[in-house]
Amino acid sequence: MANTTYPELRWLDGELAELERRSLRRGLRDRTGGQGAHIVLGGRPVVNFGSNDYLNLAADPRLAQAIAEAARREGVGSGASPLICGHAVPHVELEHALAEFEGTEAALVFPSGFAANSGTIAALAGPGDLVLADRKSHASLLDGCRLSRADFRVFPHNDPARLDTLLRRAAHARRRLVVTDTLFSMDGDLAELAELADVCRRHGAMLLADEAHATGVFGAQGRGVAEEAGVEDRVSARVGTLSKALGCAGGFVAGSQSLIDWLVNRARPYVFSTAMPAPVAAAARAALDVVRAEREPRRRLLDRAGALRGRLKAFGWDVGASASQIIPVVVGDPGRAVALAGKLLEQGLFVPAVRPPTVPEGESCLRISLTAGHDDAMIDRLLAAMGAPFSPSGPPSGSASGPAPPCSEGDPHPSRG
Ligand SMILES: *Cc1c(COP(=O)(O)O)cnc(C)c1O
Numbered sequence: 001m002a003n004t005t006y007p008e009l010r011w012l013d014g015e016l017a018e019l020e021r022r023s024l025r026r027g028l029r030d031r032t033g034g035q036g037a038h039i040v041l042g043g044r045p046v047v048n049f050g051s052n053d054y055l056n057l058a059a060d061p062r063l064a065q066a067i068a069e070a071a072r073r074e075g076v077g078s079g080a081s082p083l084i085c086g087h088a089v090p091h092v093e094l095e096h097a098l099a100e101f102e103g104t105e106a107a108l109v110f111p112s113g114f115a116a117n118s119g120t121i122a123a124l125a126g127p128g129d130l131v132l133a134d135r136k137s138h139a140s141l142l143d144g145c146r147l148s149r150a151d152f153r154v155f156p157h158n159d160p161a162r163l164d165t166l167l168r169r170a171a172h173a174r175r176r177l178v179v180t181d182t183l184f185s186m187d188g189d190l191a192e193l194a195e196l197a198d199v200c201r202r203h204g205a206m207l208l209a210d211e212a213h214a215t216g217v218f219g220a221q222g223r224g225v226a227e228e229a230g231v232e233d234r235v236s237a238r239v240g241t242l243s244k245a246l247g248c249a250g251g252f253v254a255g256s257q258s259l260i261d262w263l264v265n266r267a268r269p270y271v272f273s274t275a276m277p278a279p280v281a282a283a284a285r286a287a288l289d290v291v292r293a294e295r296e297p298r299r300r301l302l303d304r305a306g307a308l309r310g311r312l313k314a315f316g317w318d319v320g321a322s323a324s325q326i327i328p329v330v331v332g333d334p335g336r337a338v339a340l341a342g343k344l345l346e347q348g349l350f351v352p353a354v355r356p357p358t359v360p361e362g363e364s365c366l367r368i369s370l371t372a373g374h375d376d377a378m379i380d381r382l383l384a385a386m387g388a389p390f391s392p393s394g395p396p397s398g399s400a401s402g403p404a405p406p407c408s409e410g411d412p413h414p415s416r417g
Contacts, residue, residue, distance in 0.1 A: 022334070023334040023335040023338055023355070024334055024355055024356060026355075029041050029042040030042060033045065034059060035051075035053070035058045035059040036048070036053070036056060036058070036059050036373050037056070037371065037373035037374050037375075037378060039051075039350070041350055044345065044348070045348060046345065046348050046349060046350035047348060047349050047350065047374075047378045047381065047382070048350050048373075049349065049350055049351045049352075049368050049369055049370070049374075049382065050350050050351060050352040050367070050369055051369060051371060052213065052243070052244040052245070052369060053244070053245075053247055053371055053373070054213075054216065054217050054244060054245040054298075054301060054325055054369075054370075054371050054372065055216055055217070055245045055246070055247065055290070055291065055297055055298065055301075055371070055372050056247075056297075056371050056372040056373035057245070057246060057247030057248075057287050057290060058247035058248075059247075060247060060287075060290070062286050062289075062290065063247055063248065063283045063286050063287055064283075065286075066279075066282045066283045066285070066286035067279045067280065067282060067283040068279075069282070070090055070278055070279035070281075070282030070283070071279040074088055074089075074090060074278040074279060074282075075278070076277055076279065077274070077277060078274050078275035078276065078277055078278060079274070080274060080275070081270075081271060081272060081273060081274055081275060082264070082270065082271075082275045083264070083271060086274055086275030087275055088275070088278040088281075089278075090278040090279070090281035090282040090285070091109055091275060091276070091278060091281045093281070093282075093285055094109055094281040094282075094284050094285045094288075095107045095108060095109055095252075097285050097288050097289075098240075098252050098254055098288065099254060101221075101223065101288055101291075101292065102223055102232075102238060102240075102254035103223070103232065104238070104254040104255050104256070105255070105256050105257040105260075106254070106255065106256065106257045106259070106260035106261075107252050107253065107254040107255075107260065108252060108253050108260045108263050108264065108267075108270065109242075109250055109251070109252050109276055109281060109284075110250060110251040110252065110253070110267075110269060110270055110273075110276070111250060111251070111269065111273050111274070111275070111276045112241075112243070112249070112250060112251050113140065113210075113212050113239065113240070113241030113242075113243060113244075113250070113251030114139075114140040114143075114251065115140075115251060115269035115270070115273060116140075116239050116240075116241070116251030116252060116253050116269075117138065117140035117141050117143075117144050117179075117208075117210055117239055117251070118140050118141075118143050118144035118147055118269060119144070119263070119267035119268055119269035119270055120144065120208060120237055120239060120253050120263060120267055121141065121144030121145055121147070121148055121177065121179060121208060122144050122147040122148040122267070122268065123262060123263055123266040123267040123268075124148075124175075124177050124206060124208070124237065124262075125145075125148040125150040125175065125177045126148055126149060126150055127149050127150065128150070128173070128174040128175075129148070129150040129151070129173055129174050129175045129176065129177065130150060130151045130152075130153070130170045130173035130175075130176045130177070131145045131148055131150045131151070131152050131153075131176075131177045131178075131179065132152075132153050132154070132155055132163060132166055132167070132176070132177070132178045132179070132205075133145050133152070133153075133154050133155070133178075133179045133180065134154070134155060134157055134158065134179070134180040134181065134184075134191065135154045135155065135156055135157050136157045136181070136184050136186070136187065137154075137179060137180055137181055137210070138181055138185055138210060138212065140210075141179045141180075141181070141208075141210055142154075144179070145179065150177070151170075151173065153166060157184075158189070158191060158192050160192050160195035160196050160198070160199050163178065163196065163199050164199045164202070164203075167199065167200075167202075167203040167205055168203070175206070176203060176204070176205035176206065177205065177206045177207075177208060178196065178199075178200050178205050178206070178207050178208070179207075179208040179209075179210070180193075180196060180207075180208075180209060180210065181209075181210045181212070181213070182209050182210060182211045182213075182214050182218075182224055182225035182226060183211070183212075183213040183214040183217075183218065183224075183225055183324050183326070184213075184326075185212065185213055185326065186326075186328060186354055186358060186359050186365070186367060187320050187321060187322065187326075187328055188319075188320070188321075188322035188323065188324045188325070188326030188327055188328055189320065189321035189322055189323055189324070190218075190225055190323050190324065191209070191225065193209065193225055193226055193229045193231055193235075194229045194230070194231050197229075197231040197234035197235065198234075200234070200236075201234055206236040206237070207234065207235050207236050207237075208235075208236060208237040208239065209224075209225075209226055209235045209237070209238055209239065210239045210240075211223075211224035211225060211226065211238060211239065211240045212239070212240065212241040212244060212251075213244060213245075213324070213325075213326060214228075214324075215240035215241065215244070215245055215246065216244070216245030216246055216287075216291045216298065217245050217298050217301065217302070217324070217325060218298075218302075218324075220295075221292070222245075222291045222292070222295070222298055224238070224240065226238060236255065236259070237253055237254075237255050237259060238253065238254045238255060239251065239252070239253050240252050240254070242280075242284040242287070245291070246284055246287040246288065246291070247283075247287050248280055248283045248284040248287055249276070249280050250276045250280060250281070250284060297372040298372075300372070301325055301370060301371065301372050302324070302325065304370060304374070304376075304379065305324060305325045305327065305370045308327060308368070308370060308379055308382075308383070309322055309327055311383055312327065312329060312383070312386060315383075315386060315387050317329045317330075317386065318330040318331075320365075325369065325370040325371070326367065326368075326369055326370075327367075327368040327369075327370065328354070328365040328366070328367050328368070329351075329365055329366040329367075329368065329386070330363060330364075330365045331364060331365060331366070332362050332363065332364060333362075333364060334353070334355040334356065334364040336364070337353035337354070337355060337364040337365060337366060338353045338355070340353065340366055341353040341366055343385070344366075344382075344385055344386075347381075347385045348381075349381065349382055349385055351366045351367070351368055351382070352366070352367055353365075353366055353367075354366070354367045368382070
């Protein structure tokens with residue numbers, strides 16, 4: 001659409017056309033028909049492999065009840081930032097529950113995980129300090145590093161030895177902060193957290209670990225990869241989100257009381273944003289109760305993910321280093337990723353194509369996100385579709401792709417009714 005009303009914005013039309021030409025233009029597809037493994041996307045009923053609702057809690061009636069009751073009691077909006085008068089009883093209760101869950105002295109709830117990451121990093125590092133981030137860290141971590149105005153470098157993905165070198169060379173920095181995802185959001189692989197924690201401890205560096213995709217999924221108690229790796233006491237600031245496995249919205253930081261006190265004073269998105277709606281905090285506490293009470297869903301989810309990865313690999317697909325419920329099918333070219341996603345969509349299977357700038361050039365993929373809402377029949381349908389030849393862009397040549405795998409429903413092309 002040409003910009004006639006705003007001639008000063010005409011340059012946008014050229015930029016958007018260029019994105020289109022490179023298969024990089026993205027647009028919104030509206031979701032209707034509720035939430036969960038079955039959704040209606042852009043008017044089409046699909047099995048949803050694109051959601052981070054890993055424990056299938058987003059539409060859970062227990063959460064809906066908690067939010068409705070709290071809304072009647074507390075109202076909807078918080079009215080002010082937490083330091084003015086926006087911090088209500090549901091926030092206090094959620095923060096206590098989170099600290100108890102995480103086994104830390106304290107916890108603090110932010111309006112989003114993005115705000116928790118960017119705000120915490122910028123509160124912990126400043127001019128004269130050094131921040132080091134894994135190259136594949138989430139945008140909210142990288143933006144926090146930039147916002148901090150500290151000296152900011154990235155280290156190669158999952159390379160504690162290189163991090164060690166960078167820290168050794170930076171002995172002059174006033175303070176040092178290392179940040180990383182614990183479960184990488186696009187690759188589905190895990191950080192070498194024990195090694196990273198060792199390196200940080202050796203250099204007296206702070207370590208911020210973002211458990212956004214791991215909270216509720218990894219660890220015996222569901223606390224994440226740091227729990228699984230047994231290094232929780234060596235992570236200076238644990239960030240999690242309430243918006244993924246917990247099915248709500250918001251982010252949190254768990255750690256020492258002094259860390260939380262500092263963030264209350266210095267984390268700009270906390271200080272200058274209106275507090276998360278209190279009913280959302282009430283729903284998040286209900287979600288936390290579910291995670292604490294039910295271990296089986298997370299165990300089963302990771303078992304199923306392992307089986308799915310194995311079968312995709314047997315078809316010759318490249319699932320990278322995935323070790324989780326996030327399974328990328330790496331195809332390289334963005335046009336090919338979009339074409340593949342389109343073929344799957346025609347069969348009623350929604351698997352988003354992920355392209356630059358979300359992933360580096362040459363690493364475009366289909367990102368399969370498995371949740372507790374998927375049953376074996378849905379997974380078999382996906383496998384049947386992925387096993388069928390996608391001419392001209394089928395699995396890599398020389399692959400082990402054979403006939404379509406068995407499909408428990410006996411119907412690889414079920415009607416889309
Ligand atoms: C989604 C995500 C966030 C942001 O969390 P929101 O609550 O959605 O803002 C932070 N870090 C990582 C790794 C994420 O994937």
